[in-house]
Amino acid sequence: MPEIPEIYAMASQLNEVMADEIIKKAEVSQEKCLNVPPEKFGDEVTGARIRRVTPTGKWIFVHMSGSRKLLVNLGMGADVRWNRAGEKPQVRLIFSSGSTLSLKFWWFGHVHLVKDDEMPAHRSTANLGPDALDDELTEDRFMQLMQSRRGQIKPLLQNQKFIAGIGNVYVQDMLFAAGIHPRSRVPAIPKEKLQKLYRGMKRQLSCAVELSGIAYERDIYGNPGRLEHFQVAYREGEECPRCGESIKKEKVGSSAAYFCPRCQILHR
Numbered sequence: 001m002p003e004i005p006e007i008y009a010m011a012s013q014l015n016e017v018m019a020d021e022i023i024k025k026a027e028v029s030q031e032k033c034l035n036v037p038p039e040k041f042g043d044e045v046t047g048a049r050i051r052r053v054t055p056t057g058k059w060i061f062v063h064m065s066g067s068r069k070l071l072v073n074l075g076m077g078a079d080v081r082w083n084r085a086g087e088k089p090q091v092r093l094i095f096s097s098g099s100t101l102s103l104k105f106w107w108f109g110h111v112h113l114v115k116d117d118e119m120p121a122h123r124s125t126a127n128l129g130p131d132a133l134d135d136e137l138t139e140d141r142f143m144q145l146m147q148s149r150r151g152q153i154k155p156l157l158q159n160q161k162f163i164a165g166i167g168n169v170y171v172q173d174m175l176f177a178a179g180i181h182p183r184s185r186v187p188a189i190p191k192e193k194l195q196k197l198y199r200g201m202k203r204q205l206s207c208a209v210e211l212s213g214i215a216y217e218r219d220i221y222g223n224p225g226r227l228e229h230f231q232v233a234y235r236e237g238e239e240c241p242r243c244g245e246s247i248k249k250e251k252v253g254s255s256a257a258y259f260c261p262r263c264q265i266l267h268r
């Protein structure tokens with residue numbers, strides 16, 4: 001499932017190729033992917049000029065003329081392809097230049113057409129916490145946000161209403177780098193460790209953005225990301241790179257946690 005690094009890489013590529021393009025036609029083969037009927041969607045987007053494409057958490061925002069946006073959520077994953085035919089996508093945008101954008105969602109992906117002045121009422125995006133890589137999420141702000149929380153650290157980091165853009169891949173190594181067991185209770189975690197977590201989060205996500213994300217996700221040209229190695233994520237049974245202990249996998253909250261039981265302290 002794409003997280004900040006993959007979304008940032010894709011949004012940046014889309015911004016390069018889509019800015020100033022004009023939508024000539026929209027083809028929709030699965031109307032459940034939209035928030036409006038396909039005919040209305042087609043009528044509204046036809047003739048719209050793309051202004052820019054930006055990432056927000058796990059969302060891609062396509063800003064269009066007429067004060068409207070397409071809010072794209074890739075759900076559990078999607079093939080987002082520029083000028084690529086192939087398996088029939090649920091949504092395809094055809095531009096005046098002849099270029100096409102195909103969106104083939106694997107599971108739960110969708111495209112919402114929203115007017116700028118309706119954005120506050122678009123719950124899934126209006127309720128998002130700050131994007132993990134947004135400069136406005138400073139260390140002070142991060143510490144402030146943590147102060148009001150009582151639950152376990154791992155599910156909290158993955159809660160999009162708390163901080164947007166982190167899923168079950170990148171969270172694993174962030175907690176490892178900070179030496180925090182995924183099941184630790186937030187109030188029990190020492191301040192220095194939370195600061196370390198904040199810095200590790202920014203560093204790891206930025207590095208992954210540089211590498212265009214993880215190797216099993218693909219960009220808009222079908223090329224894989226260049227991030228191939230994790231420290232503990234998805235390495236159950238392998239040796240911890242720091243101490244050699246066997247990496248464990250356990251369910252924490254509703255998803256799997258990978259961690260080193262020796263390097264990552266459980267703060268209760």
Ligand SMILES: [Zn+2]
Nearest residue numbers: 240243260263
């Ligand atoms: Zn270890």
